[in-house]
Amino acid sequence: MREPQRLGDWLDRARENANGWKKALFIVLGIFVVLNLFITPHHPHFTGEGLPGFWEIFALAATIVMVVVLKKIVYPILARPEDDNGRS
Known part of the structure; x- marks a missing residue:
């Protein structure tokens, strides 16, 4: 029977594979941008929502602000x- 893995071991492996996860994330985001060029809302609630890639750009800007x-x-x-306590 296999011993349970420690959290530290899992984090070490995740750190080693960080570049792979980063590439996968960018690929998924790229797919969403390309899909957004072809799939648009039928009735956008405001003008920006109908623009291709709007939500991806909005999410990037919101992340940078946060x-x-x-x-x-x-x-x-x-x-x-x-x-x-904040007093000098």
Whole structure:
């Protein structure tokens, strides 16, 4: 019988295969963009929704905004020492 694997072993393997996962992700996203050129909504709710690749571009922009907000605003708040109450 096989012993249960540890989480650390799984994370090490995932880290080793990161480039493969990244390539797979980009391939899937590329397929979605190409499909969006041919499959469009019949009744878009607003003008942008009818443009090919709109949702992919929207998702990319939203992700970039979230990363910037987290790195510039949220991380400094979370990275403070526990005994720091904000007063100088």
